Amino acid sequence: MTTATAPRAGTREWLGLSVLLLPTTLLFLAMTVLFLATPYIAADLRPSGAQVLWINDIYGFIMAGFLVTFGTLGDRLGRRRLLLAGAALFGAASALSAYAPGPELLIAGRALMGLGAAAIMPATLSLITNMFADARQKGVAIGLWASAISAGVALGPLIGGLLLETLWWGAALLIGVPVMALVLVTVPFLVPEYRDPNAGRVDLLSVVFSLATLLPFIYGVKHLAETGIDATSVVTLLAGIGFGIAFARRQLRLEEPLLDVRLFSDRTFSGALGMFLLSAVALGGVYLLFTQYLQLVADQSPLEAGLWILPAAVALVVVSTLTPIIARKVRPAYVISGGLVLSAVGYVLIALVDSTGGLPLLIAGFYVLYPGIAPAMALAPGLVIGSAPPEKAGAASAVNSTASDLGTALGVAVLGSIGSVVYGLKAEGAVDGLTADQAEQAAETLPGALKVAAALPADTAGPLVETAKSAFTSGLNTVGIVAAALAVVAIVLTLKTLRHVAPTDAAPAEAPETAAVDLVEAK
Numbered sequence: 001m002t003t004a005t006a007p008r009a010g011t012r013e014w015l016g017l018s019v020l021l022l023p024t025t026l027l028f029l030a031m032t033v034l035f036l037a038t039p040y041i042a043a044d045l046r047p048s049g050a051q052v053l054w055i056n057d058i059y060g061f062i063m064a065g066f067l068v069t070f071g072t073l074g075d076r077l078g079r080r081r082l083l084l085a086g087a088a089l090f091g092a093a094s095a096l097s098a099y100a101p102g103p104e105l106l107i108a109g110r111a112l113m114g115l116g117a118a119a120i121m122p123a124t125l126s127l128i129t130n131m132f133a134d135a136r137q138k139g140v141a142i143g144l145w146a147s148a149i150s151a152g153v154a155l156g157p158l159i160g161g162l163l164l165e166t167l168w169w170g171a172a173l174l175i176g177v178p179v180m181a182l183v184l185v186t187v188p189f190l191v192p193e194y195r196d197p198n199a200g201r202v203d204l205l206s207v208v209f210s211l212a213t214l215l216p217f218i219y220g221v222k223h224l225a226e227t228g229i230d231a232t233s234v235v236t237l238l239a240g241i242g243f244g245i246a247f248a249r250r251q252l253r254l255e256e257p258l259l260d261v262r263l264f265s266d267r268t269f270s271g272a273l274g275m276f277l278l279s280a281v282a283l284g285g286v287y288l289l290f291t292q293y294l295q296l297v298a299d300q301s302p303l304e305a306g307l308w309i310l311p312a313a314v315a316l317v318v319v320s321t322l323t324p325i326i327a328r329k330v331r332p333a334y335v336i337s338g339g340l341v342l343s344a345v346g347y348v349l350i351a352l353v354d355s356t357g358g359l360p361l362l363i364a365g366f367y368v369l370y371p372g373i374a375p376a377m378a379l380a381p382g383l384v385i386g387s388a389p390p391e392k393a394g395a396a397s398a399v400n401s402t403a404s405d406l407g408t409a410l411g412v413a414v415l416g417s418i419g420s421v422v423y424g425l426k427a428e429g430a431v432d433g434l435t436a437d438q439a440e441q442a443a444e445t446l447p448g449a450l451k452v453a454a455a456l457p458a459d460t461a462g463p464l465v466e467t468a469k470s471a472f473t474s475g476l477n478t479v480g481i482v483a484a485a486l487a488v489v490a491i492v493l494t495l496k497t498l499r500h501v502a503p504t505d506a507a508p509a510e511a512p513e514t515a516a517v518d519l520v521e522a523k
Contacts (some may be wrong), residue, residue, distance in 0.1 A: 013131045016190035017141055019183065020124045021148040023087060026179050027117045028152030030094075031060055031408055033160040037169040037302075039295055042447040044169065047103035052445065053420070054107050056288060057412040062114030063121065064406035065214040068399060069207050071122030072258050076202055079123040079130075080193040086119025087180040087187075094176030113176070121401040129385060130194045139382065143324035146378040149404070151317050158313060161306025206258035209247035216240040218406070221414060263388055263396065271497025272383035273403045275336065278490040279376045280407025282343070282483035283369075285415020286350060289476045290366055296446050297469045298359045308363060312370040319374035327379055333498035335375045337491045342372030344487035351480030354473060365480075376490075377404075383501065415482060419475030420445070426471030434464070446472045 034041070034056060042052060074082040090113055097109030128145055132138040163171040217240025224233040251257035264270045294305035319339070327335050346369025353362045381400050388396035428443040434452070442449035442464060449468035453461040 008134045019186045024148040025152040029156040033156040033172045040169040045103045051103045059110040059114040062111045063117045066118035067402040070119045078195045082119045083123035086116045087183045090116030091180035098170035098173040147320040158306035161302035164302035212243040266387045269387040272380045275490045275494045276380040277403040277407040278486045281411040282486040284408035284411020315371040319371045320378040323375045323378035332379045337494045339372040339375035340491045343369040344484045347480045347484035351477045415479045419479045422475035422478045423471045
């Protein structure tokens with residue numbers, strides 16, 4: 001029996017890929033670019049401790065909440081059309097956020113950026129799967145897409161630091177304007193449109209159930225981490241779970257579901273998503289506190305902090321690029337779990353950092369853990385897309401992006417809140433001689449304590465600064481322990497659910513069209 005050879009991509013497809021990688025990098029750069037700007041935003045806009053967390057994580061929450069909806073809409077309405085609409089919204093919201101006069105408008109602008117990102121993200125990956133029919137070329141393209149994500153996450157703080165040295169914090173957000181303008185101009189000429197020719201109408205009630213599942217649940221988890229168990233956290237969590245059950249039951253009844261929940265019955269699909277989610281939660285929380293430690297505890301300038309990150313960023317991109325090549329000969333489960341072991345070691349090192357002279361150990365831990373996450377970032381998209389039918393590529397890529405974005409946002413919110421709680425417990429009432437207002441501000445955040453100390457006599461300011469930095473470091477240590485535990489759980493899940501997946505070169509040549517990266521072992 002003769003098997004038709006899939007057509008190979010030409011110059012236009014590779015140019016189109018290069019254009020699609022720009023917004024992919026930017027969307028994840030936007031998730032971390034404000035980490036180093038947080039102290040400057042705190043000084044300029046004077047947000048509360050809760051608002052500081054919302055400024056950093058509302059973008060990822062909104063992005064995660066709408067990804068499934070927009071991914072499925074792209075399959076029906078056209079993936080390129082949705083990409084262009086998202087690019088226009090993201091660019092406009094970036095300008096709004098950059099010039100926000102207060103924390104409320106900044107949070108709103110970041111939320112709109114997340115909405116635009118939710119339209120762009122699943123469209124980029126699903127368009128790539130259609131542009132590259134040849135299995136080997138498709139694997140390279142998806143590997144480059146994963147490397148673009150790695151580059152965005154890694155370079156966000158560095159670019160933010162460079163801009164903070166010469167401009168103001170809003171410049172870190174304005175990057176989105178020229179990039180999205182370039183996307184709007186070039187994508188119509190280089191990237192072909194694609195929609196599912198057999199897609200039915202969009203079920204609006206499913207869209208409502210999807211949003212009513214994710215948004216209350218996300219808010220409830222964040223509120224629980226900040227304040228503990230109370231009526232608000234219980235009600236929102238139960239509401240999210242209840243709507244989630246209703247959403248799943250409705251999808252099983254519909255002939256054309258918004259999200260085919262049967263995909264989760266595939267061991268590869270669900271295992272890759274679970275591993276990726278846990279890994280992203282651990283990294284998101286540690287990354288935020290790591291960048292703040294560099295500036296607020298180790299007294300590094302934004303540029304110095306960014307330069308400390310640069311070697312790890314380069315290593316992350318290199319490992320992400322090499323990982324698909326290694327996975328041609330070694331089972332993905334072993335490649336991913338090996339990297340996660342390194343991440344767990346790095347988290348443990350961070351848990352041992354102290355507030356005086358702890359910078360070398362902090363950097364060492366970060367340089368170990370950061371490249372360790374790269375195999376998971378590089379291989380998860382291919383595993384997820386490869387286990388779904390081609391016509392469900394948009395929905396599958398949306399679920400994959402949801403795991404990444406929701407994990408990072410939950411890491412910032414939950415682990416960041418754990419760090420804040422530990423800080424508050426350690427800092428509260430630790431220094432005498434402060435007024436009630438000063439003590440409250442100092443116990444809320446480390447930037448608040450440093451601001452109070454700047455107006456105090458040296459004999460009072462010194463102990464306050466020392467206590468506050470020690471309290472912050474205790475929060476970082478606690479988060480490091482939690483992140484290490486999450487990495488261990490991810491390792492166990494990876495070995496349990498993905499060990500059956502064969503190396504790429506072991507996949508059967510007879511059916512390359514059935515797998516996005518030929519990673520899934522033939523059943």
